[in-house]
Amino acid sequence: MASPPITELTARAKEIFRLVVEDYLASGQPVGSKTLAQRGEVNLSPASIRSVLSELEGFGLLAAPHTSAGRMPTDLGLRLFVDGIMQVAEPTRAERAAIEQQLATPGPIEEALETTSALLSNLSGAAGMVMVPQREARLSQLNLVPLDQKRALAVLVGEDGHVENRLVELDGPVSPSALQEASNYISTRLRGRTLAEAARAMQTELASGRSALDEASQRLVEAGIATWSEDAAKRPVLIVRGASNLIDENAATDLERVRQLLDDLENKQSVAQLLDSARQAESTRIFIGAENRLFALSGSSVIAAPYRDREGKVVGVLGVIGPTRLNYARVVPMVDFTAHSLGKRFG
Structure with a gap:
């Protein structure tokens, strides 16, 4: 109707x-x-x-x-x-300054995403959500550092300067020279490629017999790339903070709806797909209750906005989820401003 x-x-x-x-x-x-x-x-x-x-x-x-x-x-x-009918209430100067200050704090982008999700939750009194950017870092350098006889630390440096560490399980004792050789191979031959591109290039070269790597170093290269690729595949597509805010004084009379909403949030893949539908929106999108079948039973609303890098390319989507009685006039412009502020972190 x-x-x-x-x-x-x-x-x-x-x-x-x-x-x-x-x-x-x-x-x-x-x-x-x-x-x-x-x-x-x-x-x-x-x-x-x-x-x-x-x-x-x-x-x-x-x-x-x-x-x-x-x-x-x-x-x-x-x-x-x-x-x-609604007249939006734009964030105050103090609120805008507080949001920008929190999101401008130097550190890994993952921390900025966590901060954004918690920030949205605090501002809305509901649950904050941020989609992890679907982007792959391009390799600048990957070093393998020995820890003990069965483990090494893979230190990946992206072209954007971002640094991450991962543990690599080894088949057995490996000499420091083999680790160094594998590190040099990856950094020299695979620089400028994404992990997926690096894995394909490595497999092609090794399969052709053109690689000068010895067997131990070859296994290390394969293990290092595989560890990073597997880790990327397991990363959550959605960060949710503040789900406890959904259990307020009104929840006691509507426990089944709240239970259903919390169940919906557990299915992060489905929620992420809903958020992803807002990627092409020019501004904030609002999904109200049964308008989306995912929340037809829980009677929830989602306010979502894409966040863009400095070139205007959509990087991801963030938003708020809560009961349909959300304060739309306040939350809608707050989500929009937060998306704009988070986008500044992406070059």
Whole structure:
């Protein structure tokens, strides 16, 4: 069912609808005609307000969860509110400065992604999510450093200066010269390639018999590349922080919905696919409740925005997930600004 255009609502119906949605988003509770009349923002009797509420319910914009209870917006009503009525509250200067300061702290990009996810959670009071960039570092240097007879440390330096370490399990004792030879081979012959490209080039050269490496060094090269490739494949596609925020004072009356939402978050691959659908968006996208079948049972909303590098290329997507009563007016511009700030970390 499509929501009616905002122009089809009378000024009186539009104002009452706005008040109901804003009260509901603030309290998480249905809003009654008596409450609206007492606010004094509409010069109507409770009976007249009830009549308007009934009209809005007929449009499918409001629903009464219980007999004689107040009304709350449906997913359809929230969509109409977000698209046609909501006035966003831009982050304050202090909030923008705090976000930029936290994301500008030097360190590995993984730490920036973790910080972003936690930051979004704190700002929204819900759960923050950040997709790990689908990018492969290009090799500048890879050194194999002996630790003991069965392990070596592979130190990878990317062309962007990023450094990471991984443990490489060895078949048996390996001489320092073999480790050095393998390191030199990788750094010299495979520089400028991604790990996947390096693995293919290495396999081709070794299979052709053109490699001057001895057997021990050859095994080390294969083990080093394999360790990095396997590690990349196992990396999480999504970082989620603040899931505990989803269990608030309103959760006690809606435990099944909260349980379903937490189950949804456990399936990070499906959530990541939803976020990925926002990659081509020009600005923030909002998914409300049953609009997406992934959250049809949990009745949750997702606010997502792509983050871009300095050249404008989409690197990943970040966002917030929570109940449909999210404070959209505040969270939407906050997500958008955070995406812009995180993008500055990518050259």
